[in-house]
Amino acid sequence: MAITSANQLELLQTAEAVAREKMIDPSLVVEAMEESLARAAKSRYGSEMDIRVSIDRKTGRATFTRVRTVVTEEEVENYQAEMTVEQAKQYMENPEIGQQYIEEIPPVDMGRIAAQSAKQVILQKVREAERDRQYEEFQDRAGTIINGVVKREEYGNVVVDVGRGEAILRRTEKIGRESYRPNDRIRCYIKDVRRETRGPQIFLSRTDPMFMAELFKMEVPEIYEGIIEIKSVARDPGSRAKIAVFTTDTTIDPVGACVGMRGSRVQAVVNELQGEKIDIIPWNEDQPTFLVNALQPAEVSKVVLDEEAGKIEVVVPEEQLSLAIGRRGQNVRLASQLTNLDIDIMTEAEESARRQKEFEDRTQLFIETLDVDEFFAQLLVSEGFASLEEVAYVEIEELLVIDGVDEDTAQELQTRAREFLEEQANKALEHAKELGVEDSLVNFEGLSPQMLEALGEDGIKTLEEFATCADWELAGGWTTVDGERVKDDGILEKFDVSLEEAQDLVMTARVMLGWVNPDDLVPSDEQIEE
Numbered sequence: 224m225a226i227t228s229a230n231q232l233e234l235l236q237t238a239e240a241v242a243r244e245k246m247i248d249p250s251l252v253v254e255a256m257e258e259s260l261a262r263a264a265k266s267r268y269g270s271e272m273d274i275r276v277s278i279d280r281k282t283g284r285a286t287f288t289r290v291r292t293v294v295t296e297e298e299v300e301n302y303q304a305e306m307t308v309e310q311a312k313q314y315m316e317n318p319e320i321g322q323q324y325i326e327e328i329p330p331v332d333m334g335r336i337a338a339q340s341a342k343q344v345i346l347q348k349v350r351e352a353e354r355d356r357q358y359e360e361f362q363d364r365a366g367t368i369i370n371g372v373v374k375r376e377e378y379g380n381v382v383v384d385v386g387r388g389e390a391i392l393r394r395t396e397k398i399g400r401e402s403y404r405p406n407d408r409i410r411c412y413i414k415d416v417r418r419e420t421r422g423p424q425i426f427l428s429r430t431d432p433m434f435m436a437e438l439f440k441m442e443v444p445e446i447y448e449g450i451i452e453i454k455s456v457a458r459d460p461g462s463r464a465k466i467a468v469f470t471t472d473t474t475i476d477p478v479g480a481c482v483g484m485r486g487s488r489v490q491a492v493v494n495e496l497q498g499e500k501i502d503i504i505p506w507n508e509d510q511p512t513f514l515v516n517a518l519q520p521a522e523v524s525k526v527v528l529d530e531e532a533g534k535i536e537v538v539v540p541e542e543q544l545s546l547a548i549g550r551r552g553q554n555v556r557l558a559s560q561l562t563n564l565d566i567d568i569m570t571e572a573e574e575s576a577r578r579q580k581e582f583e584d585r586t587q588l589f590i591e592t593l594d595v596d597e598f599f600a601q602l603l604v605s606e607g608f609a610s611l612e613e614v615a616y617v618e619i620e621e622l623l624v625i626d627g628v629d630e631d632t633a634q635e636l637q638t639r640a641r642e643f644l645e646e647q648a649n650k651a652l653e654h655a656k657e658l659g660v661e662d663s664l665v666n667f668e669g670l671s672p673q674m675l676e677a678l679g680e681d682g683i684k685t686l687e688e689f690a691t692c693a694d695w696e697l698a699g700g701w702t703t704v705d706g707e708r709v710k711d712d713g714i715l716e717k718f719d720v721s722l723e724e725a726q727d728l729v730m731t732a733r734v735m736l737g738w739v740n741p742d743d744l745v746p747s748d749e750q751i752e753e
Contacts, residue, residue: 255348457560521547615640
């Protein structure tokens with residue numbers, strides 16, 4: 224195939240036809256043709272030559288050029304594509320390093336093999352452009368609902384035709400025991416779009432909590448318009464779900480708007496989710512109030528929130544316990560996911576017994592450490608003293624409010640408490656050193672002897688080892704695994720070390736060791752303004 228005037232326009236026509244069919248930019252097809260013609264020319268003139276082809280976008284004329292670059296004599300590696308300054312003087316005046324000499328060469332006459340090779344290059348480039356277009360299109364649609372047609376089912380995974388490509392609905396993303404036949408229509412949530420060598424991979428889901436949120440957005444105009452906001456969603460796919468909604472418009476009932484007239488709106492979502500029961504809950508900024516709503520239909524007597532630990536205790540009447548927990552723990556599990564809190568449910572009798580146990584334990588602690596009788600120890604506990612440290616370091620006036628305690632008695636109590644704490648600290652420090660804790664860590668400010676002991680028992684004995692710790696390893700935390708909140712125990716958690724405090728300790732250690740520049744820890748003026 225010779226590139227002559229007879230078929231110059233045919234190149235452009237072919238490019239436009241392919242681009243129209245594949246719905247890609249015609250210039251991409253022309254670029255692929257230029258590359259394929261350049262490759263064919265190299266096979267004719269020599270593979271080491273730098274041959275380039277330019278196709279005129281109006282006339283279709285293909286221009287073949289050979290490019291040679293001027294380099295120093297020591298850098299010459301390819302004599303077909305490079306030349307020295309001396310050699311370049313034959314073709315140009317005052318040549319400079321890096322300058323290119325371009326000369327036009329005769330067009331090639333493509334043989335059958337070259338034409339086949341050019342065709343493969345064009346097909347490959349067009350395929351890549353088509354994949355890029357598909358990826359960009361579906362990447363923009365990630366997080367939305369798409370309608371498709373089932374093509375086939377493979378090992379439980381459903382391959383869905385979504386128009387300009389295929390998507391996969393994995394069996395773990397199907398609701399319950401859903402099964403589909405070819406040509407069934409299906410509605411799914413685009414969970415993820417990945418760019419892979421075999422093309423864009425589109426992963427669908429019908430179990431993702433956001434699938435339900437998007438369904439409500441389609442059925443409830445107020446959500447679509449932003450008047451009502453979906454704050455949180457928790458699902459047990461195919462069985463039950465909870466969704467928290469909120470609006471700043473006092474004239475609108477967010478729950479009623481989502482339910483619809485005679486339940487028409489929520490029923491449309493329920494039907495799509497294979498009969499999944501949905502609890503629509505009003506969101507509240509106050510976490511205990513929100514939790515009471517989330518545990519519906521169970522009635523709650525009392526809520527105790529520990530914000531630092533992200534944990535909440537819920538007290539319910541005896542007859543409400545099974546309802547609050549739900550079948551196989553479903554109700555409390557969904558409420559936990561909805562509020563992002565670890566929920567501990569107990570009956571009123573269990574709470575009373577626990578509080579009594581705490582009272583007895585604290586009373587016994589004061590009896591043993593302060594050498595006081597049971598009645599006096601109970602007085603301390605009743606006044607809210609929970610630990611020996613509180614007795615030792617509280618303002619003396621707070622002890623004087625206790626009946627029968629004068630200034631001398633208060634001072635004696637504090638002296639006994641401090642002596643006991645000092646003795647415990649000395650024992651802990653001695654044990655820590657026996658465990659091998661080095662002076663670099665002992666002398667580090669911010670760690671008590673008991674903390675050093677705990678670190679030594681966990682194998683952390685030097686300042687370097689301490690500096691490699693993560694904040695959650697020291698303070699503890701929570702990790703969500705498969706929708707369940709899992710507790711991570713911290714080495715210093717029993718000493719009430721917060722994540723922020725742990726982070727400060729670790730960063731201070733890194734600065735002392737020279738691992739971190741202290742200037743990097745100071746926010747710039749721009750960051751402060753932001």
